[in-house]
Amino acid sequence: MMAEGIFIYLAAAIVILSVLVITRSNPVHSMITMLVLFFHIAALYVTLNAEFLAAIQVIVYAGAILVLFLFVVLLLNLKEEMVARRYIGPWPLGVLAALGLLVVIVLSLKSFIPGPSGVFTTEVVRAETNTKVLGQILFTEYLYPFEVVSMILLVAIIGAIVLAKKRLRN
Amino acid sequence: MPSAFLPEEYLPIVIFMMIVIAFGLGTLAAGIIFRPKRPYREKLVPYESGNPPVGEPRYRFSVKFYIIAMLFVIFDVEAVFLYPWAIVFDKIGLFALVEMLLFIAVLVVGYVYAWKKEAFRWD
Amino acid sequence: MVPLHWYLLLSSAVFVVGVAGFLTRRNIIIMFMSIELMLNAVNISLVSFSRYLSDMRGQVLVFFVIAVAAAEAAIGLAIIIALFRNKATAHVDEANEMKG
Numbered sequence: 001m002m003a004e005g006i007f008i009y010l011a012a013a014i015v016i017l018s019v020l021v022i023t024r025s026n027p028v029h030s031m032i033t034m035l036v037l038f039f040h041i042a043a044l045y046v047t048l049n050a051e052f053l054a055a056i057q058v059i060v061y062a063g064a065i066l067v068l069f070l071f072v073v074l075l076l077n078l079k080e081e082m083v084a085r086r087y088i089g090p091w092p093l094g095v096l097a098a099l100g101l102l103v104v105i106v107l108s109l110k111s112f113i114p115g116p117s118g119v120f121t122t123e124v125v126r127a128e129t130n131t132k133v134l135g136q137i138l139f140t141e142y143l144y145p146f147e148v149v150s151m152i153l154l155v156a157i158i159g160a161i162v163l164a165k166k167r168l169r170n
Numbered sequence: 171m172p173s174a175f176l177p178e179e180y181l182p183i184v185i186f187m188m189i190v191i192a193f194g195l196g197t198l199a200a201g202i203i204f205r206p207k208r209p210y211r212e213k214l215v216p217y218e219s220g221n222p223p224v225g226e227p228r229y230r231f232s233v234k235f236y237i238i239a240m241l242f243v244i245f246d247v248e249a250v251f252l253y254p255w256a257i258v259f260d261k262i263g264l265f266a267l268v269e270m271l272l273f274i275a276v277l278v279v280g281y282v283y284a285w286k287k288e289a290f291r292w293d
Numbered sequence: 294m295v296p297l298h299w300y301l302l303l304s305s306a307v308f309v310v311g312v313a314g315f316l317t318r319r320n321i322i323i324m325f326m327s328i329e330l331m332l333n334a335v336n337i338s339l340v341s342f343s344r345y346l347s348d349m350r351g352q353v354l355v356f357f358v359i360a361v362a363a364a365e366a367a368i369g370l371a372i373i374i375a376l377f378r379n380k381a382t383a384h385v386d387e388a389n390e391m392k393g
Contacts, residue, residue, distance in 0.1 A: 003176055007295045011303045018307050018330050022314030027322055034326060041333055046177055048300075048344045050352050053336075053359075056250055060359050064243040065329070065366045071239045072370045073322055076383050087317045088386055094316030098309050105305040109298060118348030125349070132261075135254030137349050138356065139266050146251070147269065149360050150276040153244050156364035157280035160240045161289050163371035164233060233374060240367045247363045 003047070010044045013037075025086050027073045031066060038062040049122050052131040237289050248277055300341035308334035319384045321376065325369055332362050 017037040024030040038061045045054035088094070125133050138146060216223050255270050284290065307330060314327035336355045343351025373383070380388050 003295055006176075007299060011299070014303065015306050015310070018310045021330065022310060022318060022323060022327055027320060030323060030326060034329075038333075041337065044337065045340055046180055048340045049177070050340050050343070050355075051177070052254065053340060053352055053355055056356065056359055060243075060247060060250055060363055061329075061333075064246040065363055068236075068239045068243050068366055068370055069322065069326065071236050072373055075233070075236070075374065075377060076322070081320065081383065084384065085319060088319050091317040095313050097316060098313035101312055102305060102309040105309070106302070109301055109305070112298075112301070114297065114346060117346050118350075120349045121347045122344070124347075129257075130352075131254050131257045133349050134352055134356070135258035136261065138254055138353050139258060139262055139269060141350075142353050142357075143269060145357060147272060147276075149251070149357060150248075150273045152361060152364050153247060154276050154280040156367045157241065157244050157277075158283055160367045160371040161237065161284055161287050163368070163375050164237055164240070165287060165289065236370070236374060240371065243363050243367055247360050251360075 006047055007044075010040055010047070013040045014044070023086075025082055026078065027076065027081060028070070028078070031070055031073060034069075035062055035066055038066070049125060050130060052134055234292065241284060241289065244280070245277075248274070297341060297345045300345075301338055304334045304338035304341070306334075307331075307337065319386055321373055321383050321385050324385065325366075325373070328369075329362065329366070332358060 014037060017033055017040065020033045021030050021037060024033065038057060042054040042057040042062075045051070045057060120133060251273065252270070255266060259266050311327045311330035311334060314330065315324050318324050318327070336358055339351040339355050339358070343349060343355075376388055377383065382388060
């Protein structure tokens with residue numbers, strides 16, 4: 001009963017906050033709402049026995065990515081932004097498309113059949129700690145994707161410097 | 171179906187968060203209730219050490235801040251990969267060391283590139 | 294015990310909110326945040342699958358998704374800055390030419 005109550009609170013908060021994120025006219029308000037949203041998602045990860053990911057959610061998403069967004073928002077002219085039109089002209093069309101997608105996803109959920117269960121039950125993971133189990137899989141089975149991530153990060157460094165640096169020269 | 175599980179060791183954090191939020195909102199509410207409200211124009215302008223305020227409070231940031239923030243995000247993600255690595259290092263051993271050195275070597279290339287492009291220079 | 298379907302419904306709801314935001318907003322930064330919302334929705338479903346199928350691979354995948362999201366944020370926001378530089382606008386419907 002307790003677990004259901006916590007889930008319902010977190011789910012309601014996440015959905016309401018994500019609607020607020022996409023409807024605020026002031027981008028800074030959107031950003032603050034998103035910060036609260038990320039903390040709620042981290043709490044949801046904790047209830048799903050993924051403590052390490054909850055920490056990563058706070059460190060990377062709330063701590064780094066949102067700060068980056070905030071810097072770019074501060075490049076904007078906020079005064080102009082507050083009075084500008086928020087939505088594109090044919091916005092009902094976009095909402096309609098999104099609702100259609102929701103209907104398709106919910107209908108497809110009916111025919112969902114879970115696959116075979118693995119060996120990492122909650123008890124096994126709790127005995128070993130979440131981070132340790134995750135690390136063992138990450139650094140043995142997922143060795144190649146892990147090395148590819150370093151290439152992606154390298155591309156991100158080079159790409160962002162090339163794109164943003166031009167301004168500094170002239 | 172997995173067994174029901176609630177991470178009860180996180181309960182102190184939840185209680186702490188609740189106290190923090192209640193304290194913040196409570197003090198603000200108490201201020202609104204108890205303080206006298208007699209606003210006039212000079213009282214409402216932002217305090218600038220006695221001078222009348224000039225210009226906008228929100229000015230545009232330089233793009234230089236952005237480059238630093240972007241590099242921070244990338245190297246933050248790199249650091250995050252080090253946590254599980256440090257935890258499992260004694261189990262996997264030398265193999266783990268080699269793969270992490272490879273990972274960092276690739277990122278050092280990016281670091282050298284950023285250095286050569288003078289992304290860390292302020293002016 | 295919360296059924297798995299509740300988590301999947303939550304995930305699809307957040308994903309659809311992200312899609313709606315991406316399709317309707319004019320401000321390119323809010324559109325970008327909608328993409329982050331969609332990524333988070335997928336992460337929620339992956340973590341709940343990982344929990345209910347007793348398989349840690351879902352969580353490893355979420356780890357990679359977060360790393361890629363960080364790289365994507367850095368590049369995407371650099372492109373947004375390039376847009377500011379060329380058009381001095383954050384509105385996608387004003388950036389409608391192929392040639393700057």
